[in-house]
Amino acid sequence: MDCSYFCSRLNQFVDGELGYLEVAELQGHLSFCPDCAAELARISEVRAAMAAWGEAELAPPPGFAERVLARAALDPVPGSRRPFGRVVSDTLDQLDEALGRVPLPGGRTVPVKNVIGYGIAAAALAAELQRRRLRRLRELKSL
Amino acid sequence: MLPDPTPADLERATAGDVDAFRTIVERYQRMVYSVAYNVLGNQTDAEDAAQEAFLRCYRKLPQYRAEATFSTWLFRLALTASVDYRRREGRRPEPVEVPETAGDDPALGDGISSSTLVAALHDLPDDYRVPTVLRDIYGLPYQEIADLTARPLGTVKVMVHRGRASLRLRLQAEREA
Numbered sequence: 001m002d003c004s005y006f007c008s009r010l011n012q013f014v015d016g017e018l019g020y021l022e023v024a025e026l027q028g029h030l031s032f033c034p035d036c037a038a039e040l041a042r043i044s045e046v047r048a049a050m051a052a053w054g055e056a057e058l059a060p061p062p063g064f065a066e067r068v069l070a071r072a073a074l075d076p077v078p079g080s081r082r083p084f085g086r087v088v089s090d091t092l093d094q095l096d097e098a099l100g101r102v103p104l105p106g107g108r109t110v111p112v113k114n115v116i117g118y119g120i121a122a123a124a125l126a127a128e129l130q131r132r133r134l135r136r137l138r139e140l141k142s143l
Numbered sequence: 144m145l146p147d148p149t150p151a152d153l154e155r156a157t158a159g160d161v162d163a164f165r166t167i168v169e170r171y172q173r174m175v176y177s178v179a180y181n182v183l184g185n186q187t188d189a190e191d192a193a194q195e196a197f198l199r200c201y202r203k204l205p206q207y208r209a210e211a212t213f214s215t216w217l218f219r220l221a222l223t224a225s226v227d228y229r230r231r232e233g234r235r236p237e238p239v240e241v242p243e244t245a246g247d248d249p250a251l252g253d254g255i256s257s258s259t260l261v262a263a264l265h266d267l268p269d270d271y272r273v274p275t276v277l278r279d280i281y282g283l284p285y286q287e288i289a290d291l292t293a294r295p296l297g298t299v300k301v302m303v304h305r306g307r308a309s310l311r312l313r314l315q316a317e318r319e320a
């Protein structure tokens with residue numbers, strides 16, 4: 001097997017996504033291939049630099065906190081009665097947290113919130129279609 | 144990790160006490176801004192998204208349950224606000240500017256300075272930077288990145304692999320220059 005086969009596995013290796021046998025196979029190759037070993041070292045170096053950078057605390061621009069507070073002050077008090085739209089969205093968020101995700105064919109998942117969102121849209125569409133059908137019936141009757 | 148606000152602080156902030164909310168903003172602003180800056184790659188967008196994260200925090204305070212630490216809860220809000228911001232708004236072209244860091248600059252490795260890494264991240268296309276930052280700076284699982292960015296899992300992995308490759312080449316070039 002050539003280097004391109006192993007090279008494509010280096011990312012999976014650093015992500016801990018290889019099985020035991022695949023790791024052993026890769027390590028066997030790395031022990032005698034300086035090119036792939038160097039490539040692994042460079043990927044690891046980037047990841048280490050990124051992780052270290054994540055520890056740095058960056059200072060927001062001057063006056064940031066004041067601007068946030070000024071915007072919050074325009075908002076209704078958090079626990080007070082909320083506009084209907086936000087109540088719906090918060091309820092969907094809570095359902096989402098409680099119920100998790102819905103599996104789709106092909107191994108993907110979608111948040112419950114989205115499914116319910118589609119459900120509401122579908123119900124609204126069905127209601128509209130029904131309304132139009134009734135109106136058409138009435139029009140026909142009146143003829 | 145920063146100490147959580149006291150239950151009394153949280154209760155006062157939830158009741159609309161702006162001074163209590165001020166202590167929360169002042170304590171966590173660097174953490175929230177750092178997340179937004181790293182995800183978005185420039186200061187103007189980062190400020191907008193960080194503000195948005197704090198507003199969401201303010202609005203959702205009544206929903207906060209002490210099961211998660213407050214900082215973890217706020218960190219998730221900062222991540223989602225930043226990713227949502229990127230999906231909603233186009234990127235503003237802005238020259239790279241390294242924000243001031245609190246304390247000493249972190250040691251990033253041989254010949255890698257903060258400004259080199261920040262510039263390299265700034266120049267990555269959003270499609271690469273966002274998932275790569277979520278994966279390698281914040282250690283999110285791929286599935287979570289796929290959910291947050293509304294991309295298929297396989298695509299996210301490819302983007303991260305390419306993001307790493309591009310950063311690697313850039314850092315190498317800087318070192319050789």
Ligand SMILES: [Zn+2]
Nearest residue numbers: 003033035036
């Ligand atoms: Zn090789």
